[in-house]
Amino acid sequence: MRRSINILRKSCKDLELLKALQSELKYEQSTNPFQGHQSGALGDFVLDWDAPQSQDVVLRRKCDSGEEVAVSALLGHEVLDGEGLLLPRQALMKVCIKKPGLSPVLQFDCGISSKGDDESEFAIHNAYYHRSLSCLGPSDYRGPLFSSLDPQLQDAFKEYLIARGIGEDLTNFVLLHLHRKEQGQYVNWLRKLEDMVAKNA
Numbered sequence: 001m002r003r004s005i006n007i008l009r010k011s012c013k014d015l016e017l018l019k020a021l022q023s024e025l026k027y028e029q030s031t032n033p034f035q036g037h038q039s040g041a042l043g044d045f046v047l048d049w050d051a052p053q054s055q056d057v058v059l060r061r062k063c064d065s066g067e068e069v070a071v072s073a074l075l076g077h078e079v080l081d082g083e084g085l086l087l088p089r090q091a092l093m094k095v096c097i098k099k100p101g102l103s104p105v106l107q108f109d110c111g112i113s114s115k116g117d118d119e120s121e122f123a124i125h126n127a128y129y130h131r132s133l134s135c136l137g138p139s140d141y142r143g144p145l146f147s148s149l150d151p152q153l154q155d156a157f158k159e160y161l162i163a164r165g166i167g168e169d170l171t172n173f174v175l176l177h178l179h180r181k182e183q184g185q186y187v188n189w190l191r192k193l194e195d196m197v198a199k200n201a
Contacts, residue, residue, distance in 0.1 A: 018197045025190045028183075040120075040172025043165045045071065050181070052188075057177065061165055066100030069164050073112070073174045075182060090114075091175050093122065095166055103132035108161060112171045120171040127157055 042059065048070075049058035056074040063069070073093040091112040098105050109126040127149075128142035146154065 014197055021190060021194045021197060025194060028187050041169040042173055043170060045165060068098045070096045075178045091178055095161060105130045105133055112175050114175060118172060120168060120175050122171050124157055
């Protein structure tokens with residue numbers, strides 16, 4: 001008798017979870033938080049990596065001069081404001097630049113933030129010099145704290161990246177693409193959970 005009651009309780013809890021999952025899935029499928037947003041443009045970049053299960057994307061561009069630019073990006077952590085509301089997600093972006101025929105690589109760690117509807121901007125957090133991609137040691141001096149650099153030099157680095165296609169069109173594309181990607185992953189996750197719980201309910 002006790003075993004039957006436990007089975008019934010478990011079955012009720014499974015049904016409650018299933019209903020909650022179905023409700024959330026229905027809501028997510030009926031809303032499109034990114035409808036009407038302009039997606040920006042890739043320019044001369046190509047989408048090199050965008051696996052459905054991964055959180056990041058990689059873009060590449062080869063300039064006429066033979067210079068190679070690689071960009072990898074993923075969404076940052078969710079942040080709550082003082083009232084418990086979610087703030088717009090920022091993206092973390094790495095930009096690597098390699099000159100033709102040379103081993104050294106310049107790496108820039110950047111953040112992309114939304115300035116409002118269909119507008120974004122990027123800021124450089126770090127600039128590194130690597131002798132080569134195969135010689136990355138933890139004790140190597142890679143450069144000073146970026147914020148400690150002369151403001152003119154900081155601006156010059158940003159203009160250097162903008163000249164290589166890291167402008168508002170690209171950052172708009174990256175930010176919106178990553179948000180849409182995560183939304184799709186969340187819906188797929190809900191579907192998988194629904195299927196699993198439904199089989200045991």
